[in-house]
Amino acid sequence: ILNVEQSPQSLHVQEGDSTNFTCSFPSSNFYALHWYRWETAKSPEALFVMTLNGDEKKKGRISATLNTKEGYSYLYIKGSQPEDSATYLCAFKKTSSNTGKLIFGQGTTLQVKP
Amino acid sequence: EAQVTQNPRYLITVTGKKLTVTCSQNMNHEYMSWYRQDPGLGLRQIYYSMNVEVTDKGDVPEGYKVSRKEKRNFPLILESPSPNQTSLYFCASSPRGRGESGYTFGSGTRLTVV
Numbered sequence: 301i302l303n304v305e306q307s308p309q310s311l312h313v314q315e316g317d318s319t320n321f322t323c324s325f326p327s328s329n330f331y332a333l334h335w336y337r338w339e340t341a342k343s344p345e346a347l348f349v350m351t352l353n354g355d356e357k358k359k360g361r362i363s364a365t366l367n368t369k370e371g372y373s374y375l376y377i378k379g380s381q382p383e384d385s386a387t388y389l390c391a392f393k394k395t396s397s398n399t400g401k402l403i404f405g406q407g408t409t410l411q412v413k414p
Numbered sequence: 415e416a417q418v419t420q421n422p423r424y425l426i427t428v429t430g431k432k433l434t435v436t437c438s439q440n441m442n443h444e445y446m447s448w449y450r451q452d453p454g455l456g457l458r459q460i461y462y463s464m465n466v467e468v469t470d471k472g473d474v475p476e477g478y479k480v481s482r483k484e485k486r487n488f489p490l491i492l493e494s495p496s497p498n499q500t501s502l503y504f505c506a507s508s509p510r511g512r513g514e515s516g517y518t519f520g521s522g523t524r525l526t527v528v
Contacts, residue, residue, distance in 0.1 A: 304456070332514045343504060344457075346516025389457070393514075401447075401472070402517065404456040 304392045306405035313380050314413050320376045321408040323390030327371035332393040334402060335364055335375055339386045347375075347388075380412040416441045420505050420520035427495055427527055435490045435523050437505030443518070444510040446488040447472070448480065451502040460503075463488055464510070495527040 305324045313319050325333065332351045336344040348357040353368040361378045377384055387409045391402040418439045427433055439446065447462040449472075459472030463482040477499055479491040488507075492499060502524050506517040 334516055336516070343519035343521050344517075345519070349514050349516050351514050391457075401459060401462060404449075404458075406454070406456045 304403050304405040306408050310409040312411045317380050318378045320374050323373045325371050325392040329394040330368045331395045333366055333373050334391040336389040337386045382412045382414050385412045418505055418507055418518050418520040420523050424524050430494050433492050437488045438486050439507040443507035446507045448490050449504045497527045500527050
């Protein structure tokens with residue numbers, strides 16, 4: 301069984317704080333790493349898809365980095381806003397997977413207080 | 415609008431009464447998948463399909479069936495639901511063969527089996 305671990309499990313920050321969370325995944329047979337944002341009562345939405353070691357992606361105040369050799373990815377949020385409150389999921393895909401299968405972590409739930 | 419449509423959003427049923435959760439996508443995606451979300455666990459894959467008439471088991475397939483007779487539809491069938499199938503279900507789709515893309519998720523179906 302492949303394990304994808306996310307930390308911390310939950311996080312409470314003040315508006316304006318910058319924050320980051322971690323996704324750990326198997327370093328062997330890596331194909332892709334996905335990040336999703338899941339707001340309460342909605343469905344998960346794709347933030348980033350990364351495939352290359354050293355990849356960095358950015359969307360507004362949110363960015364992500366990827367280290368496939370050591371098996372981790374960081375998600376950064378600069379100047380958190382209340383609308384950033386959500387659960388952030390990462391998901392790993394391995395090389396043999398022409399099945400398209402993603403293995404999800406349990407998520408990091410972020411609460412941003414005004 | 416590109417989307418994955420799931421129905422129903424909420425369903426309460428009794429043990430043993432067959433039910434179907436529908437999933438339809440309008441993006442001509444080859445890959446479709448069903449996941450369930452339970453407290454304390456990540457999204458776990460139930461079944462997936464790589465194209466029409468091609469389906470396979472995910473990590474937790476027991477008690478479920480699927481079919482893929484048309485590219486756009488991927489229904490999830492519970493022949494004899496049991497209380498341990500009470501969960502939040504998501505359908506997702508993605509294209510294949512055009513680089514790595516994020517999944518598009520449906521709005522979710524919250525199922526309660528009593």
